Amino acid sequence: xxxxxxxxxxxxxxxxxxxxxxxxxxxxxxxxxxxxxxxxxxxxxxxxxxxxxxxxxxxxxxxxxxxxxxxxxxxxxxxxxxxxxxxxxxxxxxxxxxxxxxxxxxxxxxxxxxxxxxxxxxxxxxxxxxxxxxxxxxxxxxxxxxxxxxxxxxxxxxxxxxxxxxxxxxxxxxxxxxxxxxxxxxxxxxxxxxxxxxxxxxxxxxxxxxxxxxxxxxxxxxxxxxxxxxxxxxxxxxxxxxxxxxxxxxxxxxxxxxxxxxxxxxxxxxxxxxxxxxxxxxxxxxxxxxxxxxxxxxxxxxxxxxxxxxxxxxxxxxxxxxxxxxxxxxxxxxxxxxxxxxxxxxxxxxxxxxxxxxxxxxxxxxxxxxxxxxxxxxxxxxxxxxxxxxxxxxxxxxxxxxxxxxxxxxxxxxxxxxxxxxxxxxxxxxxxxxxxxxxxxxxxxxxxxxxxxxxxxxxxx
Ligand code: NAD
Numbered sequence: 333x334x335x336x337x338x339x340x341x342x343x344x345x346x347x348x349x350x351x352x353x354x355x356x357x358x359x360x361x362x363x364x365x366x367x368x369x370x371x372x373x374x375x376x377x378x379x380x381x382x383x384x385x386x387x388x389x390x391x392x393x394x395x396x397x398x399x400x401x402x403x404x405x406x407x408x409x410x411x412x413x414x415x416x417x418x419x420x421x422x423x424x425x426x427x428x429x430x431x432x433x434x435x436x437x438x439x440x441x442x443x444x445x446x447x448x449x450x451x452x453x454x455x456x457x458x459x460x461x462x463x464x465x466x467x468x469x470x471x472x473x474x475x476x477x478x479x480x481x482x483x484x485x486x487x488x489x490x491x492x493x494x495x496x497x498x499x500x501x502x503x504x505x506x507x508x509x510x511x512x513x514x515x516x517x518x519x520x521x522x523x524x525x526x527x528x529x530x531x532x533x534x535x536x537x538x539x540x541x542x543x544x545x546x547x548x549x550x551x552x553x554x555x556x557x558x559x560x561x562x563x564x565x566x567x568x569x570x571x572x573x574x575x576x577x578x579x580x581x582x583x584x585x586x587x588x589x590x591x592x593x594x595x596x597x598x599x600x601x602x603x604x605x606x607x608x609x610x611x612x613x614x615x616x617x618x619x620x621x622x623x624x625x626x627x628x629x630x631x632x633x634x635x636x637x638x639x640x641x642x643x644x645x646x647x648x649x650x651x652x653x654x655x656x657x658x659x660x661x662x663x664x665x666x667x668x669x670x671x672x673x674x675x676x677x678x679x680x681x682x683x684x685x686x687x688x689x690x691x692x693x694x695x696x697x698x699x700x701x702x703x704x705x706x707x708x709x710x711x712x713x714x715x716x717x718x719x720x721x722x723x724x725x726x727x728x729x730x731x732x733x734x735x736x737x738x739x740x741x742x743x744x745x746x747x748x749x750x751x752x753x754x755x756x757x758x759x760x761x762x763x764x765x766x767x768x769x770x771x772x773x774x775x776x777x778x779x780x781x782x783x784x785x786x787x788x789x790x791x792x793x
Pocket of ligand 1: 476507508509510511512513515530531532533536537538563564565566598599600601645646647676677678679
């Protein structure tokens with residue numbers, strides 16, 4: 333009998349298993365993939381970051397080195413080797429989780445799990461008893477009507493297929509200007525593909541601050557990505573290894589088409605509950621998402637759910653936090669996640685990072701809102717790096733000066749945002765950030781300047 337069986341070894345599941353084992357519980361984790369780490373480590377965050385890193389350096393070498401006075405023959409691309417580097421990066425990380433499982437005496441139950449009844453988890457022919465079960469089965473790409481994804485054929489692909497194309501396409505159509513579409517679209521644009529993005533809405537990156545959306549689209553367009561907004565894709569046809577995408581203006585108008593070697597379907601992900609037997613068990617779901625209460629409990633006692641399979645942003649670090657917290661709860665301790673302070677990052681160049689409320693959402697909440705914005709054109713470090721296109725924008729409560737949100741476009745935005753995360757966790761005012769000494773010259777100084785702009789004014793503009 334296990335104290336806890338976790339279903340899924342992604343960032344939510346493996347963190348939950350490790351934390352529970354550290355707290356003295358007897359833990360098993362079920363995972364059907366050949367390696368641990370879930371979507372994030374195997375076919376998501378980690379391999380995409382490897383390709384983003386490699387393609388960024390290639391782009392720098394071919395586009396920006398000359399501006400810095402670095403001359404010489406331009407480097408080429410060995411795609412097989414780049415894929416090998418990506419695989420090594422993934423392997424190193426997944427093996428790391430395997431090591432942590434062994435170190436913490438967690439049993440890896442290899443196979444796909446179902447829950448025949450509360451307190452039991454079936455893996456293959458074996459049934460394991462568990463005092464508590466945590467479902468952390470993640471998400472899968474959602475299907476788009478009229479579009480058949482075939483990752484093996486490599487013409488119409490989802491994010492998994494796009495990470496493993498056999499060759500760099502000459503042309504690519506990306507359906508959906510969300511995080512996946514823009515990160516992977518950037519990779520192939522940097523590697524030389526002509527990339528066109530078709531997006532249903534009137535802006536890129538749904539949910540982001542409107543000023544960030546506009547600036548981000550402009551910056552990516554300068555890098556060569558072509559955007560068609562307000563375009564509803566209705567189907568893709570493949571003929572002789574080439575794809576034709578059918579689309580029409582979302583507000584009505586004539587049907588149009590776009591051709592490409594590869595089409596990336598990046599129109600969102602859905603909770604992965606297939607095969608778990610949730611309906612028979614009576615686990616409450618809402619449009620496929622598992623409904624949970626305050627302590628990540630489902631409506632069935634002893635069964636919990638965390639991460640992408642539940643509500644909230646589909647982010648690895650949100651799942652990790654929930655995994656740690658639910659392990660604490662199951663071990664009889666207190667678990668907490670501050671849902672108002674979860675950063676989100678788009679790992680393009682420049683990076684985009686956001687936390688808390690957008691200006692629009694803060695206004696909708698009925699508060700009096702003040703914003704402070706600082707352009708990186710006024711930041712010496714960003715200028716020296718030739719990466720001064722972005723800005724930092726702080727959203728504050730005009731009455732209390734409390735920081736409600738922060739939105740950054742710029743080099744290292746995904747690192748810089750954590751200063752604001754800590755500030756928000758402590759309920760800081762913009763003035764607290766403004767009075768904190770920041771090292772010079774750093775891009776982080778722009779956060780302080782944005783905080784100063786919430787008061788009497790920034791210094792360097
Ligand atoms: P998304 O929801 O971020 O974006 C999908 C986009 O597709 C939307 O803008 C939507 O309007 C558009 N769309 C939908 N149907 C369309 C149609 N028929 N025609 C044209 N456009 C259409 O989804 P995603 O980019 O696939 O990402 C999935 C999830 O994975 C997200 O929750 C994301 O947060 C997560 N993710 C995060 C990261 C990161 O944090 N860096 C990276 C990858 C994925």
